[in-house]
Amino acid sequence: MATSHTSEAFTRKRAFARKLTAASFATALATTLTLSLSGGFSPAYATAAPEAPASESAAAESAAPETGAAEAAELAVVVNEVESNGDDTDWVEFGNPSGQAVDLTGYIFTDNEPTKAGHTYVLPEGSVVPSNGFFVLDQAQGSTPGFDFGLGKDDSVNLYAPPAEGESVEDAIAKDPVLTYSWTSHAAITYGRCPDFTGEMIDTFASTKGAANQCEEPPAEPSESADPSDPSTPAPLSPSAWPGGQTVKPLHDADEARGDWSGLFWEAAGAFGSDKPYLWVAENGNGTLLRLDGTEANRGAELQTFTLKYADGTGTPDAEAVTRAAGAPNSIFVGTERDNSKKGTSRPSVLAFTTPSIDDADGELKAAKEWNLAPDFPGLGANSGIEGLTWVPDSWLVENKIHDDSTGKPYDPSAYPAHHGGVFAVGIEGTGHVYLYVLNEDGGFQRIADIETGLDVVAEVLFDAHRSQLWAICDDACEGRIAVLTPEAGADTASETHAATDADKKVSARSATTQSADDAAVELAVSQVLNRPSETQNYANEGFAIADMSQCKDGALPVFYADDNNTDDVSLREGTLTTKCPTEQPPVEEAPSEDAPSEAPSNPAPSSPAPSTPVPDNAAVTTPGSGSTDAGANTGGGDLARTGADVNSWMMLAAAAMLVGGALTLALRRKHGRATR
Known part of the structure; x- marks a missing residue:
């Protein structure tokens, strides 16, 4: 049974995605300790599903698969839920909708690289999927046993039948898997069958390791609004549009x-x-x-x-x-x-x-x-x-x-x-x-x-x-x-x-x-x-x-x-x-032509040095630490918001240009007057 899945990016789920805090790790550790203290810890654990409706139970009992090393066509087990979200606590849940327990001892579990060193895991003694229940296989954690490889973004889980007499694990994984499920991106939460055992694999609304899948969005819990009188309570930030091109x-x-x-x-x-x-x-x-x-x-x-x-x-x-x-x-x-x-x-x-x-x-x-x-x-x-x-x-x-x-x-x-x-x-x-x-x-x-x-x-x-x-x-x-x-x-x-x-x-x-x-x-x-x-x-x-x-x-x-x-x-x-790119130096004013008057105008323009390269808009504001540039720091980019340029410099330049233009006009008029006399 081969299935594939591409995760839909549901906005309402992204808040759950990859929230990998120490608290979540502690929760997983607490679960491990609980199981260990109960005397039933192994790299996997099994749980029974809630009672199925009578019609479903009857159908399950009629299937009645064999236990132990069953043939692929007779294996009643399905991949029921998978956690692959980028952390190191991945797991896979197998479901058994039949009326008989299924023993997976000796089966071989792998990801999409079964021939890669360390990417096969032989299920140990006691790996049993209970009737109408679930069996969870965990990723190894420190000294805790389990499969010692992660489930990646574009990956799969595969279950191979145990090697036949005289065969090796390598021989067994050269055959087709008896179970397989693949995906093309990490799950926002988990991938799970909805309904359990028989449905399609979808993005679930909650992680339900070893239990029935959460196939519908749970009721929203009342949220506590920020207290404006409490300065320690941050208000939510509204995202702004990307300040640049909208394509890549x-x-x-x-x-x-x-x-x-x-x-x-x-x-x-x-x-x-x-x-x-x-x-x-x-x-x-x-x-x-x-x-x-x-x-x-x-x-x-x-x-x-x-x-x-x-x-x-x-x-x-x-x-x-x-x-x-x-x-x-x-x-x-x-x-x-x-x-x-x-x-x-x-x-x-x-x-x-x-x-x-x-x-x-x-x-x-x-x-x-x-x-x-x-x-x-x-x-x-x-x-x-x-x-x-x-x-x-x-x-x-x-x-x-x-x-x-x-x-x-x-x-x-x-x-x-x-x-x-x-x-x-x-x-x-x-x-x-x-x-x-x-x-x-x-x-x-x-x-x-x-x-x-x-x-x-x-x-x-x-x-x-x-x-x-x-x-x-x-x-x-x-x-x-x-x-x-x-x-x-x-x-x-x-x-x-x-x-x-x-x-x-x-x-x-x-x-x-x-x-x-x-x-x-x-x-x-x-x-x-x-x-x-x-x-x-x-x-x-x-x-x-x-x-x-x-x-x-x-x-x-x-x-x-x-x-x-x-x-x-x-x-x-x-x-x-x-951003505001650095500008080239403006052209220097040309010297007067031969037709320009030799005498000074009656209202001479004030002398001033040649204008320097204009200051870019993004350099007009002085910020702490911006006086020097460090090679190891990123110095890219104009500012996300632009400030004013050096307005006074440009106003002085414009005024000077107007005075020079007026003087030239006056001179030309005088010359024209002398020529027509």
């Missing part, structure tokens, strides 16, 4: 072998000694780092690919994010969730590698340093860790007096050992928060801020020194929205975003930390939420980057999206951000 275009042919692309980092020409722009990509499936061409003529072309390893040369880092830092010009930093060779164990680490030269051949890169942040995230799921990483210079934090949670005062870099001249903003998928970390060069670390984004998932983070903003990007779990974080007390800074419209000024920002009034520390807060471009699909964009201003053209700046789902066989797309 692929940056490579669909037949190119790509996929699992996650983090992005734009390296401007001249930064870190580079002779042209590059786009760095973190790929999480095989743990690789790619350098792409950033020039307009060849943008997106792969130049180099490096396989990442931990410092001891082992493992497969689940590379999810990449950034560079001006304070460490010879290094490139990669954010990881886990070691893919040990998928069940959380390892939320930042790895530092020596940046390869553009002339280096492809090969392995061993980490020079690792900061494993696991002690700060107890209970975090193995696939719920670091998804975003960006470097923020000390100068910006100091000028904005960003609050340091560890000291209760404005951030002071001198309080820490050498730390790359800045802090790292780390986006954690499972909590939906962004955390600021000081990563000491000696291997130590200190968290200085825990920033609430209001997003279900943080898939990427980006610090933009040009706009003095920190962006938190969500993927398809919350429709590709972006939360723009700014210093809460910096009114001028906040005015640079579209949040400064009359409508958005009524919105209360979500506070990130507790402000210290005594020390005048400044909070980071969400000042605006941006929608994805309106004419694009809800891609699984786990990477986002903005090009620098040298790439600005026709009032638009390139932005880049990495689609981890490789939708339509495309992993990298380009869009635009509307």
Whole structure:
């Protein structure tokens, strides 16, 4: 029985999608402990279904399949529910509508890669699906047994009959599976049969592991509205339209072998000694780092690919994010969730590698340093860790007096050992928060801020020194929205975003930390939420980057999206951000012609120097930290909202031009008068 399913993106379900918090992990752990203490724990467990109507029971009893190693045609079991939502607690539920228990001991469970090492699991003794009930097979968790591979976005579950006498597991999986179910994207919640046992697989409305499926939307629970008198209660933020082009275009042919692309980092020409722009990509499936061409003529072309390893040369880092830092010009930093060779164990680490030269051949890169942040995230799921990483210079934090949670005062870099001249903003998928970390060069670390984004998932983070903003990007779990974080007390800074419209000024920002009034520390807060471009699909964009201003053209700046789902066989797309491009120097006024009078006009124009290059609109506003540019910070893009240009300079120039024009006219009239006398 082969079925396939493509998930519908129901808006009302997205709030449930991939909300991978420590609390959810704790719930799963509590379930495990309960089963263990009851004496019946195994990598799977069975439950009986509610009593079926008499007609259904009669039909089930008439089927009466055999137990044990039944032939494929006689196996009464069905795939009844599947959880595949991006975490490391996947599971599959088998349902048995018959009147007899079915023993699956010895059957072989796999995903869509049965021949890949570690992707087969032989069901142990006692794997029995009760009559009119359910049997759940779990993913392994630490020392808890189960299948030791995840169920991916575009994947399947397959059940093969046990090997015949004299056959191996390899022989058995070379045959057709007795049960199979496939899907093309992660479930918003779960995929389940509606009705149980016999219906089609659909998006369910609740996860019902080991119980009857939730096939209808449950009644909405009364919600508590925000209390306007309580300043600690944030008001909801209304998303604004994407301030740029509403379409995107692929940056490579669909037949190119790509996929699992996650983090992005734009390296401007001249930064870190580079002779042209590059786009760095973190790929999480095989743990690789790619350098792409950033020039307009060849943008997106792969130049180099490096396989990442931990410092001891082992493992497969689940590379999810990449950034560079001006304070460490010879290094490139990669954010990881886990070691893919040990998928069940959380390892939320930042790895530092020596940046390869553009002339280096492809090969392995061993980490020079690792900061494993696991002690700060107890209970975090193995696939719920670091998804975003960006470097923020000390100068910006100091000028904005960003609050340091560890000291209760404005951030002071001198309080820490050498730390790359800045802090790292780390986006954690499972909590939906962004955390600021000081990563000491000696291997130590200190968290200085825990920033609430209001997003279900943080898939990427980006610090933009040009706009003095920190962006938190969500993927398809919350429709590709972006939360723009700014210093809460910096009114001028906040005015640079579209949040400064009359409508958005009524919105209360979500506070990130507790402000210290005594020390005048400044909070980071969400000042605006941006929608994805309106004419694009809800891609699984786990990477986002903005090009620098040298790439600005026709009032638009390139932005880049990495689609981890490789939708339509495309992993990298380009869009635009509307901005004010730098203008060329205006033409210098030509010298008077030979016909111009030699004498000075009666009302000479005041002398003034030649006009300089006009100041772009986006440079007219001075924001904290914008006085200097750091190579490791993204400096792309004009402001999301445009301010006035240097009006006085242009008015003086216009006045001078009018005076010169009047003088020329008067001179010509005098000359004409002398010629006709």
